[in-house]
Every structure is written in structure tokens, then in C-alpha cells.
Amino acid sequence: MSDRLTLHLVDTSPAPPAPGQRAPLRWRPLLSALLLAGFYALPWLRWDGRQALLFDLTARRFDLFGWTLWPQDVGLLLGLAAVLGAALVLLTNLAGRVWCGYGCPQTLWSRLFRWIEQGIARRVPSAGVARAIKHLAWMLVAAWTGITFVGFFSPIHGLVGASWPPAWSGWETFWVVFYAAATWGNAGFLREHVCRELCPYARLHGRFCDSDTPRMQYLARRGEPRGPRAPGLGGVEARGRGLLDPTSASDYAFRAAHEDIAGPMPHFSADRLGDCLDCGACVSVCPMALDVRAGPHADCIGCGDCQDACDARMRAAQFPIGLIQYTSVAAIQQRPARWLRPRTLAAAGTLLALLGIGLHHVS
Ligand code: SF4
Ligand code: SF4
Structure with a gap:
């Protein structure tokens, strides 16, 4: 603690x-x-002289902005909960x-x-x-x-x-x-x-989720090798270094995250450095105590605090923003986005079926 x-x-x-x-x-x-x-x-908030949203357990009456549900309508509430659950699954898959x-x-x-x-x-x-x-x-x-x-x-x-x-x-x-x-x-x-x-x-x-689901990612090809440097040196694009090949980038990122087994990183001259200033801002703001540069992590809640912190550092260094991005693995690997995916179809189908049953029941 x-x-x-x-x-x-x-x-x-x-x-x-x-x-x-x-x-x-x-x-x-x-x-x-x-x-x-x-x-x-x-x-x-009030609606027709009553509290607009009130689940009055004592009176056994639920008020939802002018719509009143009674105990016999509990099936509707359960159906609504199921629809919200299916919508959450679809939202998670897509976003x-x-x-x-x-x-x-x-x-x-x-x-x-x-x-x-x-x-x-x-x-x-x-x-x-x-x-x-x-x-x-x-x-x-x-x-x-x-x-x-x-x-x-x-x-x-x-x-x-x-x-x-x-x-x-x-x-x-x-x-x-x-x-x-x-x-x-x-x-x-x-x-x-x-x-x-x-x-x-x-x-x-x-x-x-699948490989097309966005998550918070560090662009290692642009950022590695990381390191502090004197101000005034441009970003990798401006000074012509460009992006690293994917293997070298993930190797540097892995070694930086696992110095205990990979040994200390070699010293790089300023002109070979990537755009990561190794300032640690993305780590210090993370509510889950993660280092986004170590790769996507299951604990990441996608809050974007690391992205905001890094963008601010990039602006201050006069580098382009976007070293940390909310994007999919497929996009990072420059594969075309797929919309017809098994999990998307399963979630969308379940949601549509629940909505259909609900509408049939209400009408
Ligand atoms: S700051 Fe938020 S988005 Fe970034 S790694 Fe931590 S939990 Fe994920
Ligand atoms: S905030 Fe950006 S520049 Fe600073 S350590 Fe994190 S990724 Fe590197």
C-alpha cells in the first residue's frame, strides 16, 4: 500500500x-x-410531479421518467438487464x-x-x-x-x-x-x-476481444530505443531516422522491460534514439501501476491517462503526438480492419435476438 x-x-x-x-x-x-x-x-430530477428515477422498494413501484413498472413487470427489468449485458459484450468487442x-x-x-x-x-x-x-x-x-x-x-x-x-x-x-x-x-x-x-x-x-479490438499501445517502432536527450533534437521522422523494423523494436522494448534477465541496455547516441524520452510520465499516472511500453496488458482499463501524459511530453519536446495510441493489434501490424468477426457476430446476434424478444413482449 x-x-x-x-x-x-x-x-x-x-x-x-x-x-x-x-x-x-x-x-x-x-x-x-x-x-x-x-x-x-x-x-x-422531477417528472410529472414525481421523482423521475426512483426504484421505490417500499411502495414496490419503479418510476423511470414517466414509465412506471410494478412487481409483475420484473421480467421486463430482467430483460432490460440482459440487453444491457449483451450490449456491453458487443461494445467491449468493438471498442x-x-x-x-x-x-x-x-x-x-x-x-x-x-x-x-x-x-x-x-x-x-x-x-x-x-x-x-x-x-x-x-x-x-x-x-x-x-x-x-x-x-x-x-x-x-x-x-x-x-x-x-x-x-x-x-x-x-x-x-x-x-x-x-x-x-x-x-x-x-x-x-x-x-x-x-x-x-x-x-x-x-x-x-x-480479438486482434481487431482496440487497446492502449505504445508504438515501439517509433519510440525505441528510449532515452533522455538534450532538447532541440527532432523526432525520428524529422531527423530522418524513421521507424525501426518490428523485430528490433520489440527486442528493445522487451529488453528495457526485463533488464533483470536481458541485462542493461547499451548506450545509444542521441541520433539513434527513438521518440520515447524515458521520462516515466506514462507510468507514474497509470492507475493500474502498469508500464504501457511493456506491451498490452490484461489489467489495462484503457483509461487513456498514459496517452494524455505522453502527448503532453511530446508536445513539450515538439515531437508529433501519438507515441501511445488506442488502437488494435491488427492496425499496428497494418492489417486491414475486419468487421465480420466471429465474436462480433455472436454478440450482435444475441443483442438483436434479445431486442426482438423484448419488442415482441411489449407490443
Ligand atoms: S494509464 Fe490507463 S490506459 Fe494507460 S496503461 Fe494504465 S490503465 Fe492502461
Ligand atoms: S510518457 Fe511517452 S516519452 Fe515519457 S516514458 Fe512514457 S512513452 Fe516515453
Whole structure:
């Protein structure tokens, strides 16, 4: 745990842009902020005088934006869950782990908690005070998250603001405390261990992917051999070195990742270096503690933090961006993309069949 703490306290703010360049819009944090805002706002939305989204277990009634489901409609809910499951499999096959990287609550709250932690560490010089403020902020966020979560199952106006201390029922109190504690523990401490050791989807997702599924990849032919160098030397294309052949590139990448068995890398003159500055930014920002340069890894959640960090370093060095890309193995090997693949067809067929059954049942 102490290693991870050290890693997360590394300043992961992007490198400043080169003179004359504007910092690009960082859409990934923005998307996370919008999704979190949506979660906190949803229980407050009203529809025809009622809470728009409410799974009222006490009244045995589910309200979904004007659509009301009763206990006898439980089959519809199960069907909806099956459709969402099949859609997730198809999405994973076509686009990789975008759910993990952008939509999963574990990713969103871990990002938020890390942002709080790093923001406080940057602003508060005393480590002890920073730690106390961080835990207070985490607890407040976790408590509000617990209340919001229960607000999807019990009217939010009854949970918040009606009286102080709040007159919550026993099950409301239990779930607020439970969900707040789970948020605090999972996003503050367990973080990548939840993805690695607890999440069933993380175990299964590899079975839905193939060589045309995009994943985060380091372009070793352009980046290797890696190494620091004096500023002002152009990228491999600008200075005419070009891309390495695939065998030499993967050999250098392997040796750099396995110095214990391959021995230390030889020293390369600056004009032979690839575009990787060996700055370590892609490693220090990775929430899964991976080095993307060692090749695609099953634990990679595709969050793109390494890509953003590397692009910022490339811009600062005035190299082209894109040394780390979200792309498929087939694209890296310059094979044409295939759309009619067995797993794609199986997932799409299952989804269409479930939708057909659902529509037939509703009509
Ligand atoms: S390797 Fe990159 S995309 Fe994968 S988890 Fe780490 S930072 Fe995210
Ligand atoms: S951030 Fe880019 S330049 Fe820096 S070590 Fe990673 S791949 Fe190399």
C-alpha cells in the first residue's frame, strides 16, 4: 500500500505546453466530471410531479421518467438487464474496455479521490495537515455519495432536508453508511485492487476481444530505443531516422522491460534514439501501476491517462503526438480492419435476438 501511495502522490499534472502552443482540452477528466455530476443530479430530477428515477422498494413501484413498472413487470427489468449485458459484450468487442476506462463507478470515484488527494498535496505544504484535510474531504464526498445512492431507492427529498437529525429508517441508515464506507474504501484505498482482484468483468473481458479490438499501445517502432536527450533534437521522422523494423523494436522494448534477465541496455547516441524520452510520465499516472511500453496488458482499463501524459511530453519536446495510441493489434501490424468477426457476430446476434424478444413482449 505504501508503494501505491507514493505512486499516487507523484504530480500527474500535464507538462506545460511548448512556447506558443495552447494546452489542449483534456476531455477525459471533463467526461468523468459530467458523469459524476449526472449521478449526483439524477435523483433530484422531477417528472410529472414525481421523482423521475426512483426504484421505490417500499411502495414496490419503479418510476423511470414517466414509465412506471410494478412487481409483475420484473421480467421486463430482467430483460432490460440482459440487453444491457449483451450490449456491453458487443461494445467491449468493438471498442475495448471503454466501460472500465470511462463509465465504471470504480474508475470515476477513484479519479475523483485521486484528484482531491493531489490537489490538496499541491496546495498544503504540511503532510500531516494535508492528510487530515484529504480524509475529511473524502469522507464528505463518500457520505454524499451514500445519500445519493439511497436516493434512487427512497425519495431523495425525504432523505435530505426534511429534518435534522434525519429521520431515516433502519435500512436507509444501513445503506447510506454501507455505500459511503464502500466508496471511501474502494476509491480511497483499494483502487486498482478492485479491478484486478474483485471485478468479474475484468476477468471475463478478454474473452470478448480479438486482434481487431482496440487497446492502449505504445508504438515501439517509433519510440525505441528510449532515452533522455538534450532538447532541440527532432523526432525520428524529422531527423530522418524513421521507424525501426518490428523485430528490433520489440527486442528493445522487451529488453528495457526485463533488464533483470536481458541485462542493461547499451548506450545509444542521441541520433539513434527513438521518440520515447524515458521520462516515466506514462507510468507514474497509470492507475493500474502498469508500464504501457511493456506491451498490452490484461489489467489495462484503457483509461487513456498514459496517452494524455505522453502527448503532453511530446508536445513539450515538439515531437508529433501519438507515441501511445488506442488502437488494435491488427492496425499496428497494418492489417486491414475486419468487421465480420466471429465474436462480433455472436454478440450482435444475441443483442438483436434479445431486442426482438423484448419488442415482441411489449407490443
Ligand atoms: S496503461 Fe494507460 S490506459 Fe492502461 S490503465 Fe494504465 S494509464 Fe490507463
Ligand atoms: S510518457 Fe511517452 S516519452 Fe515519457 S516514458 Fe512514457 S512513452 Fe516515453
